[in-house]
Amino acid sequence: MSRLLRTALILVxxxxxxxxxxAPRNLxxxxxxxxxxxxxxxxxxxxxxxWKVPVPVQMAMIYQESKFIRDARTPMKxxxxxxxxxxxxxxxxxxxxxxxxxxxxxxDEGGRGARRTDIKDATDxxxxxxxxxxxxxxxxxxxxxxxxLAYHEGRAxxxxxxxxxxxxxxxxxxxxxxxxxxxxxxxxxxxR
Numbered sequence: 001m002s003r004l005l006r007t008a009l010i011l012v013x014x015x016x017x018x019x020x021x022x023a024p025r026n027l028x029x030x031x032x033x034x035x036x037x038x039x040x041x042x043x044x045x046x047x048x049x050x051w052k053v054p055v056p057v058q059m060a061m062i063y064q065e066s067k068f069i070r071d072a073r074t075p076m077k078x079x080x081x082x083x084x085x086x087x088x089x090x091x092x093x094x095x096x097x098x099x100x101x102x103x104x105x106x107x108d109e110g111g112r113g114a115r116r117t118d119i120k121d122a123t124d125x126x127x128x129x130x131x132x133x134x135x136x137x138x139x140x141x142x143x144x145x146x147x148x149l150a151y152h153e154g155r156a157x158x159x160x161x162x163x164x165x166x167x168x169x170x171x172x173x174x175x176x177x178x179x180x181x182x183x184x185x186x187x188x189x190x191x192r
Contacts, residue, residue, distance in 0.1 A: 051127025094122035
């Protein structure tokens with residue numbers, strides 16, 4: 001076997017061992033998610049203790065942002081329908097954090113070793129970000145709808161009301177709130 005082929009096979013094998021690159025089954029059931037990925041629940045409980053952001057709110061936000069896919073990215077942009085021109089944004093990971101926002105978090109809270117593909121770092125980021133949002137906008141940590149709007153539009157955009165002209169975003173924010181309520185009821189009955 002040639003050295004090149006052997007190296008290619010090793011790389012393919014290592015890539016297949018990369019972790020949670022697929023969404024858990026049954027994303028409409030919080031108990032099923034944490035049963036499949038207990039690390040997610042442990043990370044969210046730790047963020048809840050540290051930042052006071054309820055687990056159902058965290059779960060609903062991560063569902064909307066990445067469907068619990070650790071290496072989620074925004075879609076590619078194309079010119080002339082076929083020529084790739086890069087991603088729609090630098091959003092990446094469980095929480096779909098932009099590069100600049102992630103650097104701010106690393107500087108203020110997470111340290112240089114924090115990774116957007118690590119659920120513990122992603123939930124810590126969300127707790128930090130949502131607490132900053134509460135401090136600057138007054139949105140309670142339990143208000144998944146408005147926290148999501150500020151998360152999507154940025155705090156300044158939220159305060160300007162940029163979301164009010166986006167009916168699609170208002171609909172999605174209401175879905176995030178409904179999912180947080182659903183997850184809250186489900187988590188109350190899970191066997192952990």
